[in-house]
Amino acid sequence: MARKDTLIKLKEKERAIRQTLIIEAARQVFGKKTYDMVSMVEIANAAGIAKSSIYTYFKSQEELYAQVVYQDAGLFIKELKNRVQDKEPIKNAIEYFLDYYITHEAQWRMITHFALHGNKDTGSVDKLNKIGRELMDVFDTIFICSDVKTDTRLLSHTLFSCLSGVLIAFRNYPGRSEEERVIHMKKIGSLIESMITALVNES
Numbered sequence: 001m002a003r004k005d006t007l008i009k010l011k012e013k014e015r016a017i018r019q020t021l022i023i024e025a026a027r028q029v030f031g032k033k034t035y036d037m038v039s040m041v042e043i044a045n046a047a048g049i050a051k052s053s054i055y056t057y058f059k060s061q062e063e064l065y066a067q068v069v070y071q072d073a074g075l076f077i078k079e080l081k082n083r084v085q086d087k088e089p090i091k092n093a094i095e096y097f098l099d100y101y102i103t104h105e106a107q108w109r110m111i112t113h114f115a116l117h118g119n120k121d122t123g124s125v126d127k128l129n130k131i132g133r134e135l136m137d138v139f140d141t142i143f144i145c146s147d148v149k150t151d152t153r154l155l156s157h158t159l160f161s162c163l164s165g166v167l168i169a170f171r172n173y174p175g176r177s178e179e180e181r182v183i184h185m186k187k188i189g190s191l192i193e194s195m196i197t198a199l200v201n202e203s
Helices: 002-030 040-047 060-082 090-105 105-116 122-145 152-170 178-202
Strands: none
Touching: 002 040, 002 060, 002 105, 040 060, 060 090, 060 105, 060 178, 090 105, 090 122, 090 152, 090 178, 105 152, 122 152, 152 178
């Protein structure tokens, strides 16, 4: 019986390792190309496994894509929760959001591609909608703790839209160096902070 249990544990460990390998390879490939330009063959090659092996763990490319985004966003949200519990939560949230996605550009490209082009897999959509709601919940806490009387969810959507717009419009702004782009985005982030803070103080 002990031998059987050991074999089961070894198989479970091997399965987990292989699944992680696939996710890491998918993150690498999706980070370089948009979703519609990626094939399962490319992901399999990056992982060093057969294409058929991927389907043992993920039923479709959409499901794999959603899992990568969900996993990465979950880690981001966990740290964001810590940041907004300190002093100056609005400032901390804005700075962390911009810093994180400027550094993790591949993850941002994956998120924006999904937002623009959608996904046909209902299960994948539900998973990503869940992580989206969790992010808005964290933003909500900033405004709830500030005793805002207006619709906190609307404010959260506004903050997210502003920060997303900064990254989309200026992350690869032509004619400027990487350092200049980052400085410019941070300046806009500071302006967003001032506007949101003023709005909070007025309510």
